[in-house]
Amino acid sequence: MRLAFTNAIPLRLxxxxxxxxxxxxxxxxxxxxxxxxxxxxxxxxxxxxxxDTSLGQFPGPAEVSAQAAxxxxxxxxxxxxxxxxxxxxxxxxxxxxxxxxxxxxxPRQYTGKPTFLxxxxxxxxxxxxxxVLATLLAVPIGIVIGLSQTLYAAxxxxxQIFKPVSPLAWLPLVTMVVSAVYVSDNPAxxxxxINSMLTVMLCCLWPTVINTAVGVANVSKDLVNVSRVLRxxxxxxxxxxxxxxxxxxxxxxxxxxLGIAWMVLIAAEMLAxxxxxxxFVWDEFQxxxxxxxxxxxxxxxAIGLIGFLxxxxxxxxxxALSWDKSAILR
Amino acid sequence: xxxRKSRFARLASVLALAGTLTTAAxxxxxxxxxxxxxxxxxxxxxxxPLAVAYEKQFFEDEGLFxxxxxxxxxxxxxxxxxxxxxxxxxxxxxxxxAATIGFGTQAHxxxxxxxxxxxxxxxxxxxxxEAMKPHVPMADGKPAHPIKADALxxxxxxxxxxxxxxxxxxxxxxxxxxxxxxxxxAAGGLHPGYYAPHKGxxxxxxxxxxxxxxxxxxxxxATLEAGTINGYCVGEPWNQAxxxxxxxxxxxxxxxxxxxxxEKVFGVTQAWADKYPNTHIRVVKALIRAAHWLDANxxxxxxxxxxxxxxxxxxxxxxxxxAASMTGTFEYEKGxxxxxxxxxxxxxxHATYPYYSDAIWYLTQMRRWGQIPEHKPDSWxxxxxxxxxRPDIYAKAAQALIAExxxxxxxxxxxxxxxxxxxxxxxxxxxxxxxxxxxNEYLGKFKIGLKGQDKI
Numbered sequence: 001m002r003l004a005f006t007n008a009i010p011l012r013l014x015x016x017x018x019x020x021x022x023x024x025x026x027x028x029x030x031x032x033x034x035x036x037x038x039x040x041x042x043x044x045x046x047x048x049x050x051x052d053t054s055l056g057q058f059p060g061p062a063e064v065s066a067q068a069a070x071x072x073x074x075x076x077x078x079x080x081x082x083x084x085x086x087x088x089x090x091x092x093x094x095x096x097x098x099x100x101x102x103x104x105x106x107p108r109q110y111t112g113k114p115t116f117l118x119x120x121x122x123x124x125x126x127x128x129x130x131x132v133l134a135t136l137l138a139v140p141i142g143i144v145i146g147l148s149q150t151l152y153a154a155x156x157x158x159x160q161i162f163k164p165v166s167p168l169a170w171l172p173l174v175t176m177v178v179s180a181v182y183v184s185d186n187p188a189x190x191x192x193x194i195n196s197m198l199t200v201m202l203c204c205l206w207p208t209v210i211n212t213a214v215g216v217a218n219v220s221k222d223l224v225n226v227s228r229v230l231r232x233x234x235x236x237x238x239x240x241x242x243x244x245x246x247x248x249x250x251x252x253x254x255x256x257x258l259g260i261a262w263m264v265l266i267a268a269e270m271l272a273x274x275x276x277x278x279x280f281v282w283d284e285f286q287x288x289x290x291x292x293x294x295x296x297x298x299x300x301x302a303i304g305l306i307g308f309l310x311x312x313x314x315x316x317x318x319x320a321l322s323w324d325k326s327a328i329l330r
Numbered sequence: 331x332x333x334r335k336s337r338f339a340r341l342a343s344v345l346a347l348a349g350t351l352t353t354a355a356x357x358x359x360x361x362x363x364x365x366x367x368x369x370x371x372x373x374x375x376x377x378x379p380l381a382v383a384y385e386k387q388f389f390e391d392e393g394l395f396x397x398x399x400x401x402x403x404x405x406x407x408x409x410x411x412x413x414x415x416x417x418x419x420x421x422x423x424x425x426x427x428a429a430t431i432g433f434g435t436q437a438h439x440x441x442x443x444x445x446x447x448x449x450x451x452x453x454x455x456x457x458x459x460e461a462m463k464p465h466v467p468m469a470d471g472k473p474a475h476p477i478k479a480d481a482l483x484x485x486x487x488x489x490x491x492x493x494x495x496x497x498x499x500x501x502x503x504x505x506x507x508x509x510x511x512x513x514x515x516a517a518g519g520l521h522p523g524y525y526a527p528h529k530g531x532x533x534x535x536x537x538x539x540x541x542x543x544x545x546x547x548x549x550x551x552a553t554l555e556a557g558t559i560n561g562y563c564v565g566e567p568w569n570q571a572x573x574x575x576x577x578x579x580x581x582x583x584x585x586x587x588x589x590x591x592x593e594k595v596f597g598v599t600q601a602w603a604d605k606y607p608n609t610h611i612r613v614v615k616a617l618i619r620a621a622h623w624l625d626a627n628x629x630x631x632x633x634x635x636x637x638x639x640x641x642x643x644x645x646x647x648x649x650x651x652x653a654a655s656m657t658g659t660f661e662y663e664k665g666x667x668x669x670x671x672x673x674x675x676x677x678x679x680h681a682t683y684p685y686y687s688d689a690i691w692y693l694t695q696m697r698r699w700g701q702i703p704e705h706k707p708d709s710w711x712x713x714x715x716x717x718x719x720r721p722d723i724y725a726k727a728a729q730a731l732i733a734e735x736x737x738x739x740x741x742x743x744x745x746x747x748x749x750x751x752x753x754x755x756x757x758x759x760x761x762x763x764x765x766x767x768x769x770n771e772y773l774g775k776f777k778i779g780l781k782g783q784d785k786i
Contacts, residue, residue, distance in 0.1 A: 054551065054552075054555055054575035054576075054577055055575075088387075088390060089395070092390065092393060096361070096393070099361075100361070103361075106365065106366070108365075108366060108395055109366070109397075111366075111384075111395050111396055111397040113641075113642075113643035179413045179415075190415075191415055192415070271402075273400075273401060273402045273406060282402070283400055283642065283643075283646070284642065284646070285548075286373050286400070286546075286548035286549075286646070287373065287548070287642055287645070287646025287647060288548060288551065288552075288571065288646075288647060289640070289642075289646055289647050289648045289651075290648050292646070295642070
């Protein structure tokens, strides 16, 4: 309660200052980051010229941007082929119906190759699914062990042991278990999706669990005491006192988890041949054509950029949900 | 519900056929039970029939909507066929046989379509080639082909004397490449090593002069370049890739080790084939048409095939690398280009027909190198071949194509008299004659290798 007041006051007082945008600082940081990027491009171009691989010269910025354009064009062309495919499917269905009135046409997926943009979409969906699943597990676990010293002592060793396990170690186990357990004639999700999702989940669970537990354990004693005086029921206590107090730490955990999830996903896709950006990289590596390295570089940059955007998204969410608006979040 | 309907539909079509009793009607295949299929392949030029059947819409002509998906390696591919993630796949000829007899993963896998003949080569690193060259007989200033492993023997002995292992890569323990490389080495007096699965030894390096190990095909050049292996046996385009990248020299093609040897097959599980018999026949029909297209007009369509294969979702290597072998030439040492018109055969010489004698040859090699650890009677070889190789399904597909006028009867073996055994073949690098009806007698002819009651 006290905390909320002290925070509300500076915000209200600060209204007069808020319209002033720190132009000078903004220009300076923008200029500096541009400078950094330009310097990197030059260094990259210079280094690329001096690296000869058996697939030809290492791709520089020009080659990579050309490949990026190529990948986009391939995407457009593939969509065109997709339209033609659906046309043929319609014709086929009509023909089959004419032969056999009982024939029931099935909705049909396009059979052509997934393009680079499709692979990005697949990766984003998979990482989101794994991350949401991990969050749904990790936050409750974190709250429960954060509230109880006894449980924390019991579960902590397990967390410490499982936390450093690499996705590469989980993957074979996950694959075998999924193919044994997930048996269905008409599965809603493909096995490869489930494999990637579970691997991502297992790897990105831990930072959220730990940070939630720490956040919960460190909720101000005053607030806990207030809750105790008011004799709040357990659930209300968690909802009204613990959760709001632990939100900043929970989000610190979630951001770490999402970062790990994204990294793990690429590795899992590469290793298990699950559709997505990781598979794109692996396939191009296997192709070993003269444009392969350039295309892989496009994927590397895309992976970095998406990882960055995911992190910024979490940061915005954290700012929106956090009560402590004065805390510096970066 | 769906099952009942399709059964009803099949019944209806059978009744309709009974009305018009012509040979064409007898050959007609009912509609596919499963229309959406996913097939796996490994990035090698001999996956071409699958790519062509897709791109030329032969699959769609059969009412099949097929997705083709590249797989990481042969083990992943086989496992995914067995657990049903893939409906079928481009497989090594030895894979369905080994799976069925339980060497490696156990599962009843069958094949009704042989995908191609030949198409592999043995490549050694530049350093090994330099050391080999003085021992290679020359003709007209060029190395005389075929180069025998006799020329490699002194190099391996030098490695041994220096206490260094001589390692070569092949793509899978039951791959054609493994058996071809072993055949070539053993014909030159080099022991490629035994397997002893009954003792839990699946390294295949017992008593070996040359240590063979598994490397996935697309990684062969990189592994050679890294120096982990001194040479390898692999399919195209990965031998020509070594020449283009200047990291190795192909010394022999498998065409010279065993002329017109069977290479890849299209494999499905027995359970899948039982569940979807019409689908299976229709898949084979589409593949036969694709193979025919690949060899039509004296390889006239090969340039177009190269363009298809060079796409990143198929083989993805540079077109000139794929073209090197697909269009009937093969470059050995840089600049030493020779015509090998039959380097890749997809349809000629009845390449697509699943011969029992081909299956038995692979079984003999499994026995020769200990993958089959004990003696088996000739009848066992015969039974196993019949369990895995299914010319009956092939014949149904071919007859349907003949009835539809898409192919001619002369394109195929005479199904009425074909026994599934090729006449005894002698075109091996060591001249040993192979008769598929007498596997144990054949094994007895080799100096190196298990035979009779031998056991490791």
